[in-house]
Amino acid sequence: MSRNRVLTGSRAMVEAIAQEMRVDPTVFVMGEDVGPYGGIFSSTTGLLDEFGEERVRDTPISETAFIGAGVGAAMAGMRPIVELMFVDFFGVCMDAIYNLAAKNTYFSGGNSKVPMVLMTATGGGYSDAGQHSQTLHATFAHLPGMKVVAPSNAYDAKGLMTSAIRDDAPVLYMFHKGLQGLAWMAAPEGASTEVPEDPYAIPFGEARVVREGGDVTIVAISMTVHHALAAAEALAKDGVDAEVIDLRSLVPLDREAVLASVRKTGRLVVADEDYRSFGLTAEIIASVAETDPGLLKSAPRRVACPDIPIPYSRPMERFALPDAEKIRAAVQQTLNRAVA
């Protein structure tokens, strides 16, 4: 019988990786500081001890080398998990990601596959400035050929990681540092959850309704799910009943879950820690509008990071990043400014 324990996001990720490594010898891990250090964000803690350095490989400091090598190894029949320490550093290795991992299957006429997991840390809120705090969901979701997931809690972290490893497509697994349960970065209540010991997989493209409500739909992902829940609690005191949807994956996108909720509420707020312009928030609103523009009773609202590099200064960063207050204000706007 499977036991449930409360785990942090990072413990849940490591458990999924270890369980797959035990049953599948093709799974191995590569990256910077993933060995004795156990990952800067504890995403590989303990793996070296159990599986040894052939399968848990610290690499030279070259993302071009180890992500490119990950693509090659995946095409050779392995299931590599490679870690890009901060998503902000994708610039030095992007070709391996979007021209190789994402396109090799297509251009080989479907004759090759790239079952690689690229896990990477996202998000701000800890005064580390704009080259260590970006979220960049849309940057990757925009590019065809990769699946893109972003868990908001430990239960999903494990289930989505298991699916990512088993998937034959390249999967970008984007975890928010603030949800990992790290000693130096407080996680919101609800990030650590009960997690079954037995392996389980959460299918991609299935959003989850984390709070039911009839007045307004708040679509969120990763860290903004927690902001949205806090906003919903505050709104409940004002007599507003908000529904909160955790998308969990961007690609594939569970458009139907969003539509079903908006059909019910008629009002929509989308919250994402990524930049506002050309992003997930716009995509969700567009997908509702183009499916049935009559669903919305008021103008939809988005809450996201302004189109600026994220600043270090604590007060400035606080102003810039999405939070529960901003989501609450956006919801109020959808309620007040009804489109006649």
Added chain:
Amino acid sequence: MYAPSSVDAPRIHTPDFITESALTIPIYGMLGEDGRPYEGADPSGVAKEIVLAMHDAAVFTRLLDERMVAAQRQGRLSFYLTATGEEAATVGSAAGLEPDDMILPQYREQGALRYRGFTAAQFMDQLFATEDDLGKGRQMPVHYGSRALSYMTVSSPLATQIPQAAGYAYGQKLAGEGRCSICYFGEGAASEGDFHAALNMAAVIRCPVIFFCRNNGYAISTPVSEQYAGDGVAARGVGYGVRSIRVDGNDFLAVYLATQEARRQAVSEGVPVLIEAMTYRLGAHSTSDDPSGYRSRKEEEAWQRFDPIARIRAFMEAQGWWDAERDEALRQGYRDEILAAMKTAEAKPAPSLARLIEDVYAAPPWNLTEQYEALREQVRANPDAYPKTAGRIE
């Protein structure tokens, strides 16, 4: 040099491969561990004022680092990163340059910046993101920059400064003003593709740039034994046609003289030069790191005896230029100055909210203006939910 296709290349008739041991690179050193010049090493070319100035900047940097690590532990700032043990590499090299040569740092080069004259107040304004910070409170701690001191603002992604340095130097050469650039990077960063791309191009198009590698043994937790299989970084320069030297990075005099000579060649001949300074990162990678998981205390202690500051001090004392009393006066003066500067900075206002959208573009486009207005409205409607920026939100 033979081009690969050269018809003149000598021929061999057995398939003999060349190994890395064919090229054994010596280490250029002037001072032994005890601070005494090696036999055959003549330190008379280094002026007394230069030695004192290097020592001064190194002591300041060491004390600043100690103070800021303590401050980070007390929760007074989010992040810090020391250069402890690497002061000779960073300060000594800066001393070998002209003041308006360009510096493109990695991030552990506060010693070079200090040598150029960055003040305690300027360090603190950056670290505490005050309204007087030259970078307007935007870049993370230790990512200093100063246009006045020709010090490019630090950028976090590793090795990206190396191709830029080649280009900066190429621009300097075209401008014809006799300047060059120095580019610092770690031995870990030298594994990034940008290092290789930059060295090759700088050699081919002839850029007056000094590539300065701080080989401090580690890239966070990765030791050099897992970083490269060849003979360090200097050997690579040779392959790209870049003149290269390996220096004792804990020896101020050797670093200074090597950099001075590298500068002379770079500027007078318009060529790149590579210096690999062998040193050791005595502290943690940063305040987010705990090295006890990947290296032993014993190893760290063994390196303490190569402390560059102790070595140059012994040299200065032997010359009759320094004594314990002056040393204590210097240190006490800097301790007081640093502490006072920190307290002043902590009491200063943060940059105003308006600065959020400045400098993204020369003038904020409508989307930024609208986003800023919405933020202001948000703050106005919920004044208690947001931190104060000295009441200057308006």
